[in-house]
Amino acid sequence: MKNKGRSFDQMVFSKKPKKPWGLKDDKTVVESPRDDYEDAVVCEVETELPQSDVDQLKDKVDDQHKKNVRDRLPIEKQRADLANQNDGRNSNDEIVIKADHKDITTLEKIIAKLQAEKEELALENDRLKY
Structure with a gap:
């Protein structure tokens, strides 16, 4: 099959190729300026609410x-x-948090659990390497 400069879709669906820009200036479409629009009419719109209601709504807002x-x-x-507190500290300073004894024990349990999981994963990773 000879290549006529058309894409596969154009060949299949018998579409004509698009003409490149600038070849035929007399057939190009130039967008006309928007001078044909009428000037807009600006006017105030009267509200259906009395002025006191409008003032009350403005006050609510x-x-x-x-x-x-x-x-x-x-x-x-x-x-x-x-x-301001963070600006006064160096980035190497530790963060101090006030906590109850109950909170501390809970955090210690969580830390211990995470460390155990980390060790198990490290052992499993070593086992998988060999």
Whole structure:
């Protein structure tokens, strides 16, 4: 089969190849500028709600915004305090956490379990190597 410069899909479905850009300038389509659109008319829209209701709705939105800001302030202060504490420390310093005795024993059990699993995996890995 002779290659006529068409792709396989074009040959199968009898599609004509696309013409390359710039060969025939007289048949190219140029997009016209958008001058044919009419100028938009801008006008104010009257609301169906009376002005007092609109003011009440604006107050509700403002109150919600103030509440969000008020709720966010303690969190931002805590973040700033933590950032200041972290800036004062070197990266090599250990992190100190206050914990109860019960929490410490639970953590020790978890650490022991993880170390046992790590040793078992290391032994199994060694066994698989040989």
